[in-house]
Amino acid sequence: MDSAAALAIAIQEGYRAYALTVNYGQRHKIELAAARRVAEALGAVEHLILDLDLRAVGGSALTDNIAVPKNRKESEMFTSIPSTYVPARNTILLALALSWAETLNAEAIFIGVNAVDYSGYPDCRPEFIRAFEQTANLATKAGAEGRKFTIKTPLINLKKSEIIRLGLKLGVDFSLTHSCYDPSPEGWACGACDSCRLRRKGFQEAGVPDPTKYMAFK
Amino acid sequence: MDSAAALAIAIQEGYRAYALTVNYGQRHKIELAAARRVAEALGAVEHLILDLDLRAVGGSALTDNIAVPKNRKESEMFTSIPSTYVPARNTILLALALSWAETLNAEAIFIGVNAVDYSGYPDCRPEFIRAFEQTANLATKAGAEGRKFTIKTPLINLKKSEIIRLGLKLGVDFSLTHSCYDPSPEGWACGACDSCRLRRKGFQEAGVPDPTKYMAFK
Numbered sequence: 001m002d003s004a005a006a007l008a009i010a011i012q013e014g015y016r017a018y019a020l021t022v023n024y025g026q027r028h029k030i031e032l033a034a035a036r037r038v039a040e041a042l043g044a045v046e047h048l049i050l051d052l053d054l055r056a057v058g059g060s061a062l063t064d065n066i067a068v069p070k071n072r073k074e075s076e077m078f079t080s081i082p083s084t085y086v087p088a089r090n091t092i093l094l095a096l097a098l099s100w101a102e103t104l105n106a107e108a109i110f111i112g113v114n115a116v117d118y119s120g121y122p123d124c125r126p127e128f129i130r131a132f133e134q135t136a137n138l139a140t141k142a143g144a145e146g147r148k149f150t151i152k153t154p155l156i157n158l159k160k161s162e163i164i165r166l167g168l169k170l171g172v173d174f175s176l177t178h179s180c181y182d183p184s185p186e187g188w189a190c191g192a193c194d195s196c197r198l199r200r201k202g203f204q205e206a207g208v209p210d211p212t213k214y215m216a217f218k
Numbered sequence: 219m220d221s222a223a224a225l226a227i228a229i230q231e232g233y234r235a236y237a238l239t240v241n242y243g244q245r246h247k248i249e250l251a252a253a254r255r256v257a258e259a260l261g262a263v264e265h266l267i268l269d270l271d272l273r274a275v276g277g278s279a280l281t282d283n284i285a286v287p288k289n290r291k292e293s294e295m296f297t298s299i300p301s302t303y304v305p306a307r308n309t310i311l312l313a314l315a316l317s318w319a320e321t322l323n324a325e326a327i328f329i330g331v332n333a334v335d336y337s338g339y340p341d342c343r344p345e346f347i348r349a350f351e352q353t354a355n356l357a358t359k360a361g362a363e364g365r366k367f368t369i370k371t372p373l374i375n376l377k378k379s380e381i382i383r384l385g386l387k388l389g390v391d392f393s394l395t396h397s398c399y400d401p402s403p404e405g406w407a408c409g410a411c412d413s414c415r416l417r418r419k420g421f422q423e424a425g426v427p428d429p430t431k432y433m434a435f436k
Contacts (some may be wrong), residue, residue: 012430052270057314081359087320088313091357095309096275102305103277122362132351138349139309141299216375 001177001199002112002155004038005163008170009154010110018104019044019098024089025055025063030187034178041176050096060086061181068182070192077194084181084194090123091132094151098136101149104151109136110152117160117202119194128204129153160202168208175211188213219395219417221371222256223381226388227372228328229260237262238315242304243273248405252396259394261297268314278304279399286400288410295412299338302399302412308341309350312369315332316349316354319367323360328370335378335420347371364408378420386426393429406431 019039032049039047054174061083069082073112090113103124113124122128127160134150137143155163167174179199180189189196191214203210228235237257241250248268257265276282279301287300308331326381331342340346351369355361373381385392397417400409407414409432421428 048274050270050274052268054317056266056268057318057321059317081362085359086317087359088317088354088357091313091316091353092310095306095313097305098309099272099277099306103275122359123357125356128353128356131349131356132344135309135346135349135353136306138343138346139306139341141303141305141340144299 001160001174001179001202002114002163002168003035004042004112004172004174004177005155005167005170006110006112006152007038007042007044008167008172010152011044011110012170015108015110017044017110018100018106019047020093020100021047021049022093022096023049023051024086025053025094026086027062027068028178028181028183030183031178034046034176035179037160037176038096038172041173042171048100052092052096054086054089054092057087060084060089062086068190070182070190071197072194077197078120082194083121084119085121090121090128093135094132098140098149100141102142105142106149107147108150108152110154112155113153114155114158114160114163116157117198119198124156126156129156159205160198161205164202164208166205179212184215188215189213191216219378219385219392219397219420220332220381221253222260222330222390222392222395223373223385223388224330224370225256225260225262226322226385226390228326228370229262230388233326233328235260235262235319235328236324237265238311238318239265239267240311240314241267241269242307242310243271244304245280245286246396246399246401248398248401253396255394256390259391260389266318270310270314272304272310274420278302278307280304283367286408286411288400288408291414295415296338300362300412301339302337303339304343308339308346312350312354316358316367320358320360324367325365326368327354328372330373331371332373332376332378332381334375335416336414342374344371344374347374357380377423379423380417382424382426397430402433406433408432409434
């Protein structure tokens with residue numbers, strides 16, 4: 001959802017958008033097909049899927065033999081970093097995006113991080129994004145030559161319901177998107193992982209029907 | 219050479235070292251086998267080779283259909299960033315190392331960057347390393363919880379000849395290492411790319427026989 005909304009915003013701001021997805025060995029590999037549908041529907045110039053098997057690194061419920069937490073208490077959901085945290089994932093994603101951005105001569109990198117209705121991942125916070133941006137401009141030939149990269153995070157301060165309303169206004173078809181960390185083989189959402197619960201709550205608060213097929217709720 | 223020396227230093231400082239190599243689609247893929255030999259000879263606890271095909275991103279003579287520059291003028295070699303620059307490569311390498319380091323509960327990441335006898339790559343400079351270190355500590359669960367990562371660059375201010383002398387003192391067998399960007403299919407070094415020339419010059423200045431098999435010199 002957040003990546004789809006971020007892409008729609010980039011396009012609405014007039015950017016020619018190149019969409020990057022990473023097949024990192026995530027349990028919910030089904031999101032790759034969803035990303036392809038979204039990129040095409042919104043009109044990305046190109047959609048690149050890079051393979052990088054982080055199961056060799058492990059350390060996360062999304063890439064390793066660790067159970068995805070279900071039905072966590074609300075109080076827990078916003079105070080402790082869950083086992084679905086993938087070590088350094090957004091640093092890796094942004095580094096890959098930076099590499100492609102430099103090759104493309106792009107000036108901005110959009111990422112749909114959110115630090116309001118989120119799972120407490122440290123690499124979704126504004127201070128991380130600002131530090132990465134500074135690093136990006138020191139790391140690259142473009143940066144060394146004075147052409148600066150901006151990391152854009154249009155959703156960082158929005159509630160999930162606000163992201164949904166904004167996305168709908170920009171023509172995002174959220175039925176094409178996938179959020180669940182632990183879907184059934186057929187692609188039904190579990191309804192109980194943090195990602196499902198944030199999604200459901202967002203649609204409820206936005207007062208908009210949730211197009212997701214859930215297996216069960218609590 | 220630099221990665222081998224950095225590994226030897228880490229082990230000499232008492233670290234249990236986990237060696238990471240990335241198969242990123244580099245033209246000189248032969249360095250992967252060299253890395254395996256070096257990691258084993260020096261006693262790394264584990265050696266992980268991650269596949270990440272940056273040829274899909276391109277933009278470099280090492281990953282794209284661009285010629286490797288040969289016999290560049292010395293004056294050029296230290297003032298302009300050559301086409302062998304791989305966009306954001308060290309950011310990607312460090313991001314992957316950070317992910318593994320967090321999973322392993324490691325506290326330091328060693329990288330053999332050098333900002334003296336080097337090709338002017340921006341991501342070898344101390345200011346980049348410091349910015350990445352700061353980013354790493356904001357990006358990770360470990361950092362957010364107060365366990366800090368240090369990026370160690372023991373070679374950053376050494377001349378190539380000093381790296382060679384130090385490596386030899388620590389038992390590095392440089393005949394196991396590979397530097398050339400454009401080797402023959404049999405693994406002979408070209409003798410003319412920046413990497414070969416920096417290597418040769420280093421051995422000459424160190425007054426030590428160079429074990430490398432070169433096809434030709436200029």
